[in-house]
Amino acid sequence: MSSTSSDPAGAVERALRTALYDTADAALDAGASLLAADPASDAELARRGAEFVAALWRRGWQPADLVRIVRRDLEGAHVGLVAALIRAQARDDRARGRRWAAQLAELPTGPPPSGDRFSHATAVLELYRLLLRLPGLDPLDEPGHGRGHHHRGPAAGSPADSSARMLTRIRALLAKAEATGFPEEAEALTAKAQELMARHSVDEALLDARAPAPDAPGACRIGVEPPYEQAKAVLLDAVADANHCRAVWNEPFAFSTVVGFEADLEAVELLYTSLLVQAQSAMAKAEAAQRASGRRRTKTFRQSFLAAYAHRVGTRLRAAAETQVSDDLLPVLASREVAVTAATDRMFPQTVSTRLRGVTDEAGWTEGAEAADRARVRSRPRLP
Structure with a gap:
């Protein structure tokens, strides 16, 4: 009782x-x-x-x-x-x-x-x-909350309203690209999403440059969870770098903090998630092919696959980033890059580099690199 x-x-x-x-x-x-x-x-x-x-x-x-x-x-x-x-x-x-x-x-x-x-x-x-x-974490300032984007307002027909509609379209396109079983359809859908992300980022950068009180960079945390978290962190870092952001990985708590301007943070979240889904799907197909040929795949194969995928996608994104910006946008982006770097240094005055471990399976590396070449990555369009 x-x-x-x-x-x-x-x-x-x-x-x-x-x-x-x-x-x-x-x-x-x-x-x-x-x-x-x-x-x-x-x-x-x-x-x-x-x-x-x-x-x-x-x-x-x-x-x-x-x-x-x-x-x-x-x-x-x-x-x-x-x-x-x-x-x-x-x-x-x-x-x-x-x-x-x-x-x-x-x-x-x-x-x-x-x-x-x-x-x-x-x-x-x-x-x-x-x-x-649980220990304390570095506090994050949300972009546009209480400053910056807030002055634009969410009224119908405003830039904020247009931005919300754009992001809804991007998410819908990427969801369809990840769900379809037809590579050509996935590529077309993802390419369209990339075009919209690029336009969204450019529009936001130019709008912010003309605003009386320009936005400051903000930050968000994105989960980078086991298994194969090192390779996933490398992939996120590559996506962040190509989108004018910086990523700092916190391995003990399974996330990376991404610092950047709001439109670019949105692009990083969406593109990283989509590429990770594509990588997982490609890895499953590669493993099935390996099993069909009589070779047993291991954790080392998967780690090497995702490491190669992250490395090759990063190379493609960096190459695209070098040619995607017109000359008239360079001063705006340069100013924003300085602001992002300064914000990252304030939040994380001490960081260390980490070497990828367990990348020893040649077949996994080859398959991952080939999958990255097939991934839907497209450069930002030039301004008209």
Whole structure:
């Protein structure tokens, strides 16, 4: 028979003090037992969790970062718990910009907690243990939030409204390109998407140059998750560089921070995601062909495949970047490049280079390079 407490806050405090600052399983079990025996503590426990989430926001974390690290280090039940905490905290939170709102909208949904109260309390305490141990991250300024793009306004027919329609078209084209089984159709769809991305970036650069208060660079985080995270980080770096951005990889927390202007950050997110989908599809086909010929493919093959893909795509993107800008746009882009480099140096005064490991499979490298040559990459069009 469960007991009830006249002091839910005290019960939660005792459970947290017992379980969160001791890594032993016995301490976790003791804390979970206290919570399981006191249903009146549930609301207070959830309130404390929302406080932990708010504290992480103050230390530079964002919703997608938190979901990513919980998914990596814990289990599916914990992902559902942290998503619920983030939603609860957001109801009392301030507005934080478009990217933050998009992350909230993309939070995973799942069934309500199942099982006995002890199991549920154990999962909650395991999650809180992780949240308390997370270090601070470099805070990100969202481009256009509170400055810059904000002065243009979202009214129908405005540049902001036109930009939203453009990005919707780009996403739709890339989604079709990734889904089709016909290479010619995929190439045509992706080429069109690339043209729209290029036009979007050029239009934004020229509009910003004429604005009375030009935008400053912002930053976003893009997940770079195992397996083969090194090769994926190289691919993201190549895409960022070709789109006038800088990428800094944080291997322990499975993301890269990309610094740049808003239109270019959008292009990096869309192109990186599309190329990664194309790479995964091409790798699956290459492995099937290898198996059909009687050769067994390994993790080394896949690592070498993606490394070669990233290297070759980077070469193609850099070559395209050298010829895609007309002379009249060079001063604008040069000024923006200086601003992006300065912003990156402020955020990351110390960075180190990383060498790719495990790239030893010749067949994987060859197949990956050939797949990169087939990937849909197109230079930006010149200004008329």
